[in-house]
Amino acid sequence: MMNEEKVIIFQLKDEEYAVPVQHVKSIERMQPITRIPRTASFVKGVINLRGVVTPIIDLRSRFEIEEVSHTDTTRIIIVSVGTIEAGLIVDAANDVIDLDKESIEPPPEVVGGVDAEYIRGVAKIEKRLLILLDLVKVLNPEKLDVQPVKESIQ
Amino acid sequence: MEMTQYLDIFIEESKEHLQSINQQALLLEKSPGELSIVNEIFRSAHTLKGMSATMGYEDLANLTHCMENVLDAIRNNKLEVSSSVLDVLFASLDHLEAMVVEISEGGSGKRDVTDTVKELEALEKGEISQTIQAESKNAAGSLQDYDQYEKQIIIQSKEQGFHAYELSISLREDCILKAARVYMVFEVIEQIGEIIKTLPAVDMLETEQFGTHFTLSILTKESAENVKERILKVSEIDAVEVIDIKADQLNISSNSENEENNKLVHQEVSPQPVKNGEAQQASNTSSSGKTIRVNIERLDQLMNLFEELVIDRGRLEEISKSLKSLELNETVERMSRVSGDLQNIILTMRMVPVEQVFNRFPRMIRGLAKDLGKKVNLEIVGAETELDRTVIDEIGDPLVHLLRNSIDHGIENPEVRSSKGKNETGTIYLRAFHSGNHVFIEIQDDGAGINKQKVLSKAIENGILTKEISENLTDKQCFELLFASGFSTADVVSDISGRGVGLDVVKNKIESLGGSIAVDSTEGSGTIFSIQLPLTLSIMSVMLVEISREKYAIPLSSIIETAIIRQEEILSAHNQKVIDFRGKVVPLVNMKDIFEVPGSTESNLHVPVVVVRKGDKMAALVVDSFIGQQEIVLKSLGQYLTSVFAISGATILGDGQVALILDCNALIK
Numbered sequence: 001m002m003n004e005e006k007v008i009i010f011q012l013k014d015e016e017y018a019v020p021v022q023h024v025k026s027i028e029r030m031q032p033i034t035r036i037p038r039t040a041s042f043v044k045g046v047i048n049l050r051g052v053v054t055p056i057i058d059l060r061s062r063f064e065i066e067e068v069s070h071t072d073t074t075r076i077i078i079v080s081v082g083t084i085e086a087g088l089i090v091d092a093a094n095d096v097i098d099l100d101k102e103s104i105e106p107p108p109e110v111v112g113g114v115d116a117e118y119i120r121g122v123a124k125i126e127k128r129l130l131i132l133l134d135l136v137k138v139l140n141p142e143k144l145d146v147q148p149v150k151e152s153i154q
Numbered sequence: 155m156e157m158t159q160y161l162d163i164f165i166e167e168s169k170e171h172l173q174s175i176n177q178q179a180l181l182l183e184k185s186p187g188e189l190s191i192v193n194e195i196f197r198s199a200h201t202l203k204g205m206s207a208t209m210g211y212e213d214l215a216n217l218t219h220c221m222e223n224v225l226d227a228i229r230n231n232k233l234e235v236s237s238s239v240l241d242v243l244f245a246s247l248d249h250l251e252a253m254v255v256e257i258s259e260g261g262s263g264k265r266d267v268t269d270t271v272k273e274l275e276a277l278e279k280g281e282i283s284q285t286i287q288a289e290s291k292n293a294a295g296s297l298q299d300y301d302q303y304e305k306q307i308i309i310q311s312k313e314q315g316f317h318a319y320e321l322s323i324s325l326r327e328d329c330i331l332k333a334a335r336v337y338m339v340f341e342v343i344e345q346i347g348e349i350i351k352t353l354p355a356v357d358m359l360e361t362e363q364f365g366t367h368f369t370l371s372i373l374t375k376e377s378a379e380n381v382k383e384r385i386l387k388v389s390e391i392d393a394v395e396v397i398d399i400k401a402d403q404l405n406i407s408s409n410s411e412n413e414e415n416n417k418l419v420h421q422e423v424s425p426q427p428v429k430n431g432e433a434q435q436a437s438n439t440s441s442s443g444k445t446i447r448v449n450i451e452r453l454d455q456l457m458n459l460f461e462e463l464v465i466d467r468g469r470l471e472e473i474s475k476s477l478k479s480l481e482l483n484e485t486v487e488r489m490s491r492v493s494g495d496l497q498n499i500i501l502t503m504r505m506v507p508v509e510q511v512f513n514r515f516p517r518m519i520r521g522l523a524k525d526l527g528k529k530v531n532l533e534i535v536g537a538e539t540e541l542d543r544t545v546i547d548e549i550g551d552p553l554v555h556l557l558r559n560s561i562d563h564g565i566e567n568p569e570v571r572s573s574k575g576k577n578e579t580g581t582i583y584l585r586a587f588h589s590g591n592h593v594f595i596e597i598q599d600d601g602a603g604i605n606k607q608k609v610l611s612k613a614i615e616n617g618i619l620t621k622e623i624s625e626n627l628t629d630k631q632c633f634e635l636l637f638a639s640g641f642s643t644a645d646v647v648s649d650i651s652g653r654g655v656g657l658d659v660v661k662n663k664i665e666s667l668g669g670s671i672a673v674d675s676t677e678g679s680g681t682i683f684s685i686q687l688p689l690t691l692s693i694m695s696v697m698l699v700e701i702s703r704e705k706y707a708i709p710l711s712s713i714i715e716t717a718i719i720r721q722e723e724i725l726s727a728h729n730q731k732v733i734d735f736r737g738k739v740v741p742l743v744n745m746k747d748i749f750e751v752p753g754s755t756e757s758n759l760h761v762p763v764v765v766v767r768k769g770d771k772m773a774a775l776v777v778d779s780f781i782g783q784q785e786i787v788l789k790s791l792g793q794y795l796t797s798v799f800a801i802s803g804a805t806i807l808g809d810g811q812v813a814l815i816l817d818c819n820a821l822i823k
Binding site for chain 1: 457458459461462704748749750751789790791792793794795798799800801804806810811812813814
């Protein structure tokens, strides 16, 4: 049992990604997002998550995969890492599995367009290839890359 | 035992005890002969010692123990309260505070306190050597200090027909194997009863770390005579004195019972009468009543849930209006009323007396006055005034700044004061009071006041204003200059009027809290800083505006007015669009551009603007339409989005949508 890790699996483009279940607070359907001006382009804005204002990140945009319009299967995965809580927009989220830790391999340089930096490893299960995300890196606020602030009025 | 769950309580309570010791020590300084104050300090120190020992913070416990010994010496008239004693006491308090802070930050609470411990021990011993008589009597005879647990045992055993004795045993001077004698005495007593406490502690007895006396507290059914006889049978015992411990004696020294027993829910003990009336009024005016400690996060959760309810209430109101059912209407109205009351209660739950901040100032003033060689008396008025927890957390630093300012530059040296015919001791008043929807905090000193000419010349020198303008300034406008940002280089300014050490920072902080600060001064007789703060930060009055299809909230505190201007009124100056607003040229800020709001920019004949201010500067924000004034609940954007340009937070509107709150301070530079 110790060697297994429960992960939530979600989809981005053609790839399947996994995040540990203990970081996932809930999975929400799409809902209206309030845009926040002059933030990084992958920060889509904030939503009202049962009274808590929660930032939303588009993972496609975060990983520089071309963006698509949202569909019925689009989900927001609310994750929390340390004191940071945020929602990740993904194409679909529909699976929870127990992952044998021994099946996790170190990440190759680039998987499905995502820099190895954000990847903890990959796991091959039967014919599926799961990409394990490093949420701490994905949610690193220092990488927020806020647009340069325009000169405001003097 | 798992301690982490008690850690928060430990830290909170330690801070409270330290605060109380601090306060009482300051009182003691004013009336050194007042033993009731010493007792008060002793109790707090004792509780603190017990707590830290239980939690395993040895250094903390040791230092408090040494402190306790000194206090005990004072209490028993063996040591006089002098300023050197107080200095050491305060030094130990500094250490204790640092340790508690370290623990609260996740540290181990370890700290090198040997110097202070030595000083404390020296104090204790220094006196003891002069009064050996008293010392020996103490070691042998006086009633020991029992903790709560021991008292309970004694009282209960007495009820069951046991006797409680204190045995003070003296060994013969020439006794060689002291530990062996102690062991034999223990043997004897264990046959007839039980030992509940020893002085010194057992391990010290076993390692012979004592003179010729030691004291035991025992429970037994034997008579005093019998006990004495049995012990005297042990060889090399010189004398045994048996004292009956009386139950009522125990109670006298056990006033701290409340604190110790009711760790979580405690009834506030009414303050001990203290001679110094004013000081007492300042520090102990909290009303009695039962209180409960609640984590602020839980209150936030409650608030969040409650807001959900308010949003649903809004929807229900809409539905009931469209359905026009009388019964539904009535129910919804009732619900609205009840939830309105609920909201008030939840908000007041977050209110805490400003005392929590004020409490640390007397100590600070004492230190500062000492360092600067001035004589200062701090008078605190209205410490019971309540403010929202979030404001309380933020207001401390600005106040420290202003107080430092008053004492550093306001209050003159004693010689200067007496030469001016003033009392040598300067007075700083720190007042807090409610007025309407605001809380005012005033810092007033009877010092030198502000020299208007020096302020003006400095301002001209720094290029803040021109000579021509300076000639027409009113006093008030002149003092306002102190808050200008170019005015804040400490050493330059302190050698002229002295005022203005980083006051712009203070002003910004207070404005970021939605408050304002003003200063007034009369040269020669003092200065008064007056701070106005909103009662709470969690609820705010805003103007909701629409920019394209996005809604933004602008805090009313920064709005001067709203207006609709015609296109032809918009002028251009240096590529910057401006308007003439009541004779003043105000730059126009197009929010759509600043916020890069998607949507086409259509030019209307009439442009709605919101005129906002930051200090004296103004800007007119161009929006698409005004929605209206509203009370909103302030929400943070969370840990991820920490520094978003010109947005200070968010709120949830009645329809469940999030609207962003504009930070006008960031828009105007």
